[in-house]
Amino acid sequence: MEKPNVVLGVTGGIACYKALELVRLLVQDSCSVRVVMTREATEFVAPLSFQTLSGAPVGTDLFSLTQESEIGHINLADSADVLVIAPATANVIAKLAAGIADDLLTTVVLATQAPLLVVPSMNVHMLAHPMVQANIAKLRSAGYHVMEAVAGYLACGYEGKGRLPEPPAIAEEIRRLLRPKDLSGEKIVVTAGPSREALDPVRYISNRSSGKMGYALARAAARRGAKVTLVSGPTALAAPEGVTTVPVVTAEEMRAAVLAEFDSATAVLMAAAVADYRPRSTAGRKMKRGDGNRRVEFVPNPDIVAELTARRGRQVVVGFAAETESLVENARQKLHRKNLDLVVANDVTQEGSGFDVDTNAVTLLDRDGTVTPLPVMSKDAVADRICDWLLQHREHSHRRGA
Numbered sequence: 143m144e145k146p147n148v149v150l151g152v153t154g155g156i157a158c159y160k161a162l163e164l165v166r167l168l169v170q171d172s173c174s175v176r177v178v179m180t181r182e183a184t185e186f187v188a189p190l191s192f193q194t195l196s197g198a199p200v201g202t203d204l205f206s207l208t209q210e211s212e213i214g215h216i217n218l219a220d221s222a223d224v225l226v227i228a229p230a231t232a233n234v235i236a237k238l239a240a241g242i243a244d245d246l247l248t249t250v251v252l253a254t255q256a257p258l259l260v261v262p263s264m265n266v267h268m269l270a271h272p273m274v275q276a277n278i279a280k281l282r283s284a285g286y287h288v289m290e291a292v293a294g295y296l297a298c299g300y301e302g303k304g305r306l307p308e309p310p311a312i313a314e315e316i317r318r319l320l321r322p323k324d325l326s327g328e329k330i331v332v333t334a335g336p337s338r339e340a341l342d343p344v345r346y347i348s349n350r351s352s353g354k355m356g357y358a359l360a361r362a363a364a365r366r367g368a369k370v371t372l373v374s375g376p377t378a379l380a381a382p383e384g385v386t387t388v389p390v391v392t393a394e395e396m397r398a399a400v401l402a403e404f405d406s407a408t409a410v411l412m413a414a415a416v417a418d419y420r421p422r423s424t425a426g427r428k429m430k431r432g433d434g435n436r437r438v439e440f441v442p443n444p445d446i447v448a449e450l451t452a453r454r455g456r457q458v459v460v461g462f463a464a465e466t467e468s469l470v471e472n473a474r475q476k477l478h479r480k481n482l483d484l485v486v487a488n489d490v491t492q493e494g495s496g497f498d499v500d501t502n503a504v505t506l507l508d509r510d511g512t513v514t515p516l517p518v519m520s521k522d523a524v525a526d527r528i529c530d531w532l533l534q535h536r537e538h539s540h541r542r543g544a
């Protein structure tokens with residue numbers, strides 16, 4: 143989609159101010175944003191703030207002759223690729239559930255054919271009220287997407303569920319709704335992050351993987367309609383929206399979690415940096431410092447991806463190869479030794495590539511001998527290229543009648 147049109151409805155709750163940040167993120171993401179505010183929302187934030195950030199006039203009044211000729215509620219409804227209401231108050235949720243159209247926003251909702259994302263935010267007791275819950279259930283059954291409110295400190299002074307999710311999480315959900323669902327029907331297992339192998343209760347060996355590459359893959363596949371399970375080693379990243387995340391620590395735990403999903407999976411993308419070795423034994427208590435050297439004996443961990451390809455049926459298995467030298471040669475060896483369908487060769491010495499950065503430089507090598515070097519790009523873009531490869535691979539297999 144060239145420049146997606148997002149219509150953002152803002153209703154009158156204290157979390158209105160977060161919608162400003164959401165507009166900024168969407169504009170930064172090359173979306174064209176049209177904001178519609180309810181009268182109550184304008185009591186919290188001035189329309190001028192939204193107009194300045196979105197660069198477009200803000201709709202507030204269905205019955206204003208000027209606004210109707212400049213903006214037009216049917217125009218807005220027709221132009222939307224996605225309609226988002228954030229924050230959504232209990233009042234607007236009730237109106238939507240009843241099909242009421244008594245202002246510009248609710249009228250646009252009834253008139254649009256675009257997917258609708260509702261992001262509730264309110265007091266903890268209001269959200270838990272059976273009427274509000276029944277209305278939310280009604281919206282879901284009508285096909286509206288409803289994000290879960292987040293638990294935490296609320297502006298009304300209570301602690302509990304009712305906070306608006308942070309703007310990056312809402313923006314991510316919007317991106318997901320905007321993507322063509324070309325991976326629907328796929329069930330993809332993604333691994334991410336490092337494994338940690340304990341030496342004693344306070345020390346472990348691990349590596350520099352931040353999980354960013356694997357999380358980007360999980361997000362990309364989920365946006366494109368795949369059902370995604372993310373098996374993640376310890377990272378500092380927030381669990382992606384719309385993905386089932388299974389936290390693990392050791393290589394053995396990662397193996398068990400991946401195997402539990404493997405039979406029902408259609409593809410596995412192994413971006414995790416799994417430790418090849420672990421200490422033979424883990425001390426029960428913290429090892430004391432002593433004089434002289436200390437030896438630790440390491441034993442090999444299971445090679446998870448090789449085990450998967452040995453037992454695979456219809457699953458496509460993609461491995462990564464983190465290399466510091468002879469990138470293509472070493473990666474090709476891994477492709478064949480581990481019997482992968484695709485290996486993503488990752489030069490971890492290059493600036494802006496590899497561990498703990500937001501960009502990556504990879505070369506894709508597949509079993510047919512095709513080698514595709516990609517320039518440095520965001521990990522999100524790399525993830526999309528890997529999803530594109532999966533799609534093409536499916537089409538080729540389909541044509542070959544496999």
Ligand code: PMT
Pocket residue numbers: 334335350351352353354355356393412413414415416417418443444445446447448460461462463464465476488490496497498499
């Ligand atoms: O997490 P980031 O900070 O974003 O960094 C991304 C990354 C550099 C970790 C990622 O892009 C990457 O290259 N991941 C693979 C790292 C790695 O362990 O490479 P390897 O060449 O050692 O392993 C080859 C393949 O075998 C990998 O798919 C790995 O997941 C798998 N493997 C390895 C060891 C093992 N015991 N079991 C495995 O399944």
